Amino acid sequence: MTVAGKETPRERYRAQLRAEVKERAWEQIAAAGAPGLSLNAIAKQMGMSGPALYRYFAGRDELITELIRDAYRSLADTVRAAAVPGADLARLGRALRTWALEDPQRYFLLYGTPVPGYHAPEDITEIASEIMECLLDAAQADGAAADTPTDAPLEAHLAEHRRWAAGHPAPPPALRRALLFWTRLQGVLSLELAGHFTGMGFDPEELYESELRHLTR
Amino acid sequence: MTVAGKETPRERYRAQLRAEVKERAWEQIAAAGAPGLSLNAIAKQMGMSGPALYRYFAGRDELITELIRDAYRSLADTVRAAAVPGADLARLGRALRTWALEDPQRYFLLYGTPVPGYHAPEDITEIASEIMECLLDAAQADGAAADTPTDAPLEAHLAEHRRWAAGHPAPPPALRRALLFWTRLQGVLSLELAGHFTGMGFDPEELYESELRHLTR
DNA sequence: CGCGTTCGTTAGAAGTTATAACCAGTCGTT
């Protein structure tokens, strides 16, 4: 994968073990959700006992933060890959959905229930705004926005409070489109992944595609 | 409140104690989220030690299930109250939002990260579909739907798979409107409550109101 | 009045996170 030339063997071992721990952590999270993640269980699974892992992670919280960071990184990469210049917004939307369906608990680690006290470290919010930037790029490029109905009050508000679009040159209609794109897709996705559509009989993908049509047409 | 005539004193005591436990539970959940809920802590807080609470709740899971039931009941009541015959959909939407803002963790107990193994008991899904029914009523009554752009493919799909609208006579456009109403509002709400808009500079309420305008205009 | 149900207690098992102390192996430096 990466050029592993100047690393000392210790560093390589350390990195490899940390990676394996995270691997097992993802398995546990996929199986029982974030609260079901147990450092002890991971250690035993790897043949070493208990507090050994504290040499590699300061504690459960740091491990989870690391997982969140990786998840954001992963999402940002797929979004960036889908926002390639020629593509339209719909492609970005579908990339988001397949990413989420790939591992629902990973999705919920980012967009699920927040723990009240937690504040994400700086570099994580950095990645989040990187995603927003991709979204703004795509919303601006996808010129088909023209015949989307506008909403003057919201656009005015966004034009005055565009700190979130840090220096991005997108015009107010694109700002609004990017936000609506995000919130509407997240709406369908989060309800679908949380199972609120199961047993209702219809296919959530149809709903998702319908929203995509509305946003990109 | 209710007629408490034929209850034996034991039953009254039991009910009152259960209520107080749930009271404390909500406080803990509001403060530290659902995973921060501790039966032991509640017991100590109430002056009695440890396993005493197991006389009243089979375990942590049953307590949480009870809280979920109460939360659904509360939401269903506010939705029903807002869906009074004369009112429009916007009113229902605002009722949903103020209910959610009232206690974000209560909202997340219903619409946040699901625990992988959990299956809600029958009566809870009952309440959930009661909410859906209110929504369908309102969507059907709010005739202003006419000039909302339609989406034939989705409406066709919904017309064929309307098991979720258990026997509800709403026509396909109303089905679609109800679903969009729900997912779009949940999209803005869940992102707002999870703090994904904090530090972005704009007011989520403007976004919410914009979605309401689009859905009810 | 008595007897049975209910309530609350303490004790204990099996987990968890996390810290402390200790021991051994590795690695760099002298």
Place this chain on the structure above:
DNA sequence: AACGACTGGTTATAACTTCTAACGAACGCG
């Protein structure tokens, strides 16, 4: 080559958690 520091793993322990079991006391119905 040998010494010393650093790293990685171990066990022991503390302070939690949920939850079961066994016991005693109090309440209330017949």
